[in-house]
Amino acid sequence: MGRKKKKQMKPWCWYxxxxxxxxxxxxxxxxxxxxxxxxxxxxxxxGPGLAIHCMQVHKETIDGVPxxxxxxxxxxxxxxxxxxIPEKDMEERRRVLEQKTQENQKKRQNQDDxxxxxxxxxxxxxxxxxxxxVPPQPxxxxxxxxxxxxxxxxxxxxxxxxGMPPMMPGVPPMMPGMPPVMPGMHPGMMPMSGMMPPTHGMPPMMPGMPPxxxxxxxxxxxxxxxxxxxxxxxxxxxPATTVxxxxxxxxxxxxxxxxxxxxxxxxxxVSASAPPSAAPKPTFPAYNQSSTxxxxxxxxxxxxxxxxxxxxxxxxxxxxxxxxxxxxxxDISLEELRAQLPRYQCKSPSAGQAHISSPPVAxxxxxxxxxxxxxxxxxxxxxxxxxxxxAPPQAVPGYVPGGMPPYGQAxxxxxxxxAAPPRPAIGMRPPVMSPGGxx
Amino acid sequence: MSLFGxxxxxxxxxxxxxxxxxxxxxxxxxxxxxxxxPDDSISCLAFSPPTMPGNFLVGGSWANDVRCxxxxxxxxxxPKAQQMHTGPVLDVCWSDDGSKVFTASCDKTAKMWDLxxxxxxxxxxxxxxxxxxxxxxxxxxxxxxxxxWDKTLKFWDTRSPNPMMSLQMPERCxxxxxxxxxxxxxxxxxxxxxxxxxxxxxxxxRIDSPLKHxxxxxxxxxxxxxxxxxxxxGSIEGRVAIHYINPPNPxxxxxxxxxxxxxxxxxxxxxDIYAVNAISFHPVHGTLATVGSDGRFSFWDKDARTKLKxxxxxxxxxxxxxxxxxxxxxxxxxxxxxxxxxxxxxxQKKNYIFLRNAxxxxxxxxxx
Numbered sequence: 053m054g055r056k057k058k059k060q061m062k063p064w065c066w067y068x069x070x071x072x073x074x075x076x077x078x079x080x081x082x083x084x085x086x087x088x089x090x091x092x093x094x095x096x097x098x099g100p101g102l103a104i105h106c107m108q109v110h111k112e113t114i115d116g117v118p119x120x121x122x123x124x125x126x127x128x129x130x131x132x133x134x135x136x137i138p139e140k141d142m143e144e145r146r147r148v149l150e151q152k153t154q155e156n157q158k159k160r161q162n163q164d165d166x167x168x169x170x171x172x173x174x175x176x177x178x179x180x181x182x183x184x185x186v187p188p189q190p191x192x193x194x195x196x197x198x199x200x201x202x203x204x205x206x207x208x209x210x211x212x213x214x215g216m217p218p219m220m221p222g223v224p225p226m227m228p229g230m231p232p233v234m235p236g237m238h239p240g241m242m243p244m245s246g247m248m249p250p251t252h253g254m255p256p257m258m259p260g261m262p263p264x265x266x267x268x269x270x271x272x273x274x275x276x277x278x279x280x281x282x283x284x285x286x287x288x289x290x291p292a293t294t295v296x297x298x299x300x301x302x303x304x305x306x307x308x309x310x311x312x313x314x315x316x317x318x319x320x321x322v323s324a325s326a327p328p329s330a331a332p333k334p335t336f337p338a339y340n341q342s343s344t345x346x347x348x349x350x351x352x353x354x355x356x357x358x359x360x361x362x363x364x365x366x367x368x369x370x371x372x373x374x375x376x377x378x379x380x381x382x383d384i385s386l387e388e389l390r391a392q393l394p395r396y397q398c399k400s401p402s403a404g405q406a407h408i409s410s411p412p413v414a415x416x417x418x419x420x421x422x423x424x425x426x427x428x429x430x431x432x433x434x435x436x437x438x439x440x441x442x443a444p445p446q447a448v449p450g451y452v453p454g455g456m457p458p459y460g461q462a463x464x465x466x467x468x469x470x471a472a473p474p475r476p477a478i479g480m481r482p483p484v485m486s487p488g489g490x491x
Numbered sequence: 492m493s494l495f496g497x498x499x500x501x502x503x504x505x506x507x508x509x510x511x512x513x514x515x516x517x518x519x520x521x522x523x524x525x526x527x528x529p530d531d532s533i534s535c536l537a538f539s540p541p542t543m544p545g546n547f548l549v550g551g552s553w554a555n556d557v558r559c560x561x562x563x564x565x566x567x568x569x570p571k572a573q574q575m576h577t578g579p580v581l582d583v584c585w586s587d588d589g590s591k592v593f594t595a596s597c598d599k600t601a602k603m604w605d606l607x608x609x610x611x612x613x614x615x616x617x618x619x620x621x622x623x624x625x626x627x628x629x630x631x632x633x634x635x636x637x638x639x640w641d642k643t644l645k646f647w648d649t650r651s652p653n654p655m656m657s658l659q660m661p662e663r664c665x666x667x668x669x670x671x672x673x674x675x676x677x678x679x680x681x682x683x684x685x686x687x688x689x690x691x692x693x694x695x696x697r698i699d700s701p702l703k704h705x706x707x708x709x710x711x712x713x714x715x716x717x718x719x720x721x722x723x724x725g726s727i728e729g730r731v732a733i734h735y736i737n738p739p740n741p742x743x744x745x746x747x748x749x750x751x752x753x754x755x756x757x758x759x760x761x762x763d764i765y766a767v768n769a770i771s772f773h774p775v776h777g778t779l780a781t782v783g784s785d786g787r788f789s790f791w792d793k794d795a796r797t798k799l800k801x802x803x804x805x806x807x808x809x810x811x812x813x814x815x816x817x818x819x820x821x822x823x824x825x826x827x828x829x830x831x832x833x834x835x836x837x838x839q840k841k842n843y844i845f846l847r848n849a850x851x852x853x854x855x856x857x858x859x
Contacts, residue, residue: 398578398598
């Protein structure tokens, strides 16, 4: 009993005062009796964990730890096994235990045949196993693997973290002192699981990453111009100066979803090393190609490292058994993809055309110049705008803050197509068919 | 304040003419429909600044137009005016005094629209489509910042045809945000650059992306003292990164969260991951809204690291969103964003802009 180490007594449960031989058993007991969700029976790891689970998943609040004795029901105390037990409760326990042993001894003295009791007593304490670090580890082991995967998947343009050192130096920082500080992880995990609504199983992995990942954000010594960019005057909002602590090795922040893992890694890593300029050229496929590729199932080409063919691996890799990215294959933005279409090509060679020089095709109004009087913006004057074209787009009755004539009497903003048969290009909905006239 | 009278009344009734006869999935949240929406996908929305009375909303679209509506306190929207570019409009912003609206387009120009005279004048020229436009108001200068696919970031005094400054970027500009004295630009190939705008704009730091996929949208957030302190970055992979510029503990303070994904708990079917199309921060509460290709919007509290609300699914992706200056109105646009390629584009499909009362739903969750 409590001879040398402070915590060196038989493991006991703070919530219900029961004794156990082994901390492992104690933890199993806690998970089953105190940290088990009454709604779905999921076993959590701590009291706060259970509270958060019930809130997020079932939208229910719980007031206390289930099956706990009065006075020990605090749901906010983070206790795991023997860790986290408040000191005063530990002392109280020790006192109680001592009292009990004293009582026993007294009784024994009073009794004649007490030898057996003595033996039992002494045998007890010697069974204590620290073993406190053992149980937790397996629980977290699964976290490490997926965690490691992304590390070599840096895609860091600055070769300094080319994914080589990754694993080793990478891992410890990612799980900063995990085993010893397990309960400490939980606060880190739980709150963040709020952001991951979907799964139960996932949260432990995801949130595990961020705390441990010191993204080397912008701490690259290799970019001297940054330093120069900082004038000597102090800038309260951007107290850059000596940027913060230099980041340790770990490179890639990211936590992949279960599926992404390696493929994303290899793809990104390779493509990142290629000179960025190489990418744009091939990635503007002919218009048709993009359209077929888009709907087609992206899972085909998967990891084509290095070859910046038409599609960069980055978008493709996320198609896995568990997830699918709803995005066309090409790695260009949706707007760039869309802007390539003929119907969205600009009506006039706007290069250098300052001011509004009413391009012939510009706005709808352009079709019937005389009646409308004015093609686009120019006039902006009060313009009756009756024309067959309805009141369309023109900049209508001026803008006078504070109540105005509603947009142009007219009809709807939706220029009725009936008007004006000859309608080379409208800008609104150019009929895709007509070629040419648009440019 | 411009609180909406009745959400119920206007929601489904809307303009009356169109749509509610069929299924209601175009407006499952029963929010107010803005009248006379553009005829093609809406690319950007912006509310007027607090310096002018009332709420005016401008929205740019792929129909080459930018429209302005007045949003009245009872929820009525009145179309006010419209201007055209010769190519799709990709971004809009207001000047700080609310008298001008700036528009950026695929036609490689940016225009300044004087609302009082309803005249526009070109104020910028790039060699490629201009993707972002922001007004910068510094103590010693004011200008327009334009980010383009020609890989340059240019700053313009609206009175001169030549840029005051031109900064080279590593890649095409995909999205940007400005909260003086900080500007953030996210580019193709996952580039991320922070600029400081004091005295004159200059590159402050290049940041390694916290995300593994193409950057799509970015929004700066402020600290309790209203100073810009970090930004939220969204990618095409249903994920947003919250990143502080100089946090005390980067490993703990910076984080990412998943969003805009289809049912994740059901592991039998592969999860669909949608792009985050836009992020906006509530001007008062500091909580944020994200809208995605899945046709939903979500509200989040980044400090409590929890989700506040997710909407029902609209039948089209949500392409843009913004809050009005006092945070009472949340506007979001429902239109096709090209996330499924060319095949799913239906030019006949109506595009919508909805307005929602945001006063209550974006209150931060009390931290435990």
